[in-house]
Amino acid sequence: MGKNKKNICLLHNTIRGDEKLLIEAAKKFAVNLDVVDVTDLILRTKGQFKFDVILDRCLSSTKGIHAGLFFEGIGIPFVNTVKVAQICEDKFATSMKLTEYKVPTVSFAMVFNVDQAKIAIEEMGGYPIVIKPTVGSWGRLVNKINDLDALEAILEHKDTFAGPIHKSFYLQKYIEKPGRDIRVHNINGQVIAAIYRKSDHWITNTARGAQPLPCRIDQDLENIAKLTGKAIGAGILGIDVFETKDGYLVNEVNHKLEFKNVQRVTSIDVASKIIKYCLTCAL
Amino acid sequence: MKANCPICDTSLKLSADLIESEVFECVDCHRKIVVKSIGKKIELEEAPGVEEDWGE
């Protein structure tokens, strides 16, 4: 280890293209980058950890948050903070923060049984609506419900076969999109890059095959991304935004950016900006 | 670098910049393979399936 060099720990449980970009980017800085598999760790307060900052790239949100609780607890900065991660990990928590900060967002409701769901849907303007797990990613179990029959079917299946997390029903109004949505990145309050995610399907995750295309950041997009950053807290944020005739709406916020597509189509060096931000957080 | 796919046993030509914990797709069976270790010998394993809390 170099003497004055900062020790950054890249904590992961799988190396993907994004992590490889981070490893490459770190070579441009005077840092030591330790690539550590979270499943190799023993999180015990007697342990010796010589990191100045930890960049959480764990695929598993749960393991990432547990590692964060540990490292923040022993005084090592963790990026993103556990506070930010816990808000982003849970879509309902995100919705409540966005509401608190008056960020324009998709109309939502949380209910715990089918009768309340029917009432909430009526209040939200009727079908279609979207139901999604509060914890999850890549468009998994994000379902569009077009009528009462489908609502009853989906909720009965969740109630019968799914774990407790899936029995808190997080509902959103279905928003008509122009065949795409927007992913905009906010790093430490700076709005640095955006892409469209274009798809023939209404689910526009790139993990589900949507095409990433460069997106110009106009003033309104910058404003809503900055306001979202204020609501969630400083960190590395990937904000999903819908375009509507009444302006932008934030759909959700991600705390573990998959930025390789953004970097490829915009030529913006997101990886370097992430490393730079880690250095500003380091001991 | 060369190694056989742990699932379909195809002989794989691995790129030189492969690192530990990296995931790639077998050219033959298209299953996801993870690099367990790189030492004198390369150890490959079938990559674990997606968990509920994985992602962004």
Ligand SMILES: Nc1ncnc2c1ncn2[C@@H]1O[C@H](COP(=O)(O)OP(=O)(O)O)[C@@H](O)[C@H]1O
């Ligand atoms: N309320 C909605 N109206 C229209 N499309 C939606 C809505 N919610 C989600 N989607 C579509 O589904 C995708 C995945 O949903 P999202 O809430 O971002 O969950 P995930 O965490 O799985 O990415 C979004 O990018 C969007 O294309």
Ligand SMILES: [Mg+2]
């Ligand atoms: Mg999303």
Ligand SMILES: [Zn+2]
């Ligand atoms: Zn194979």
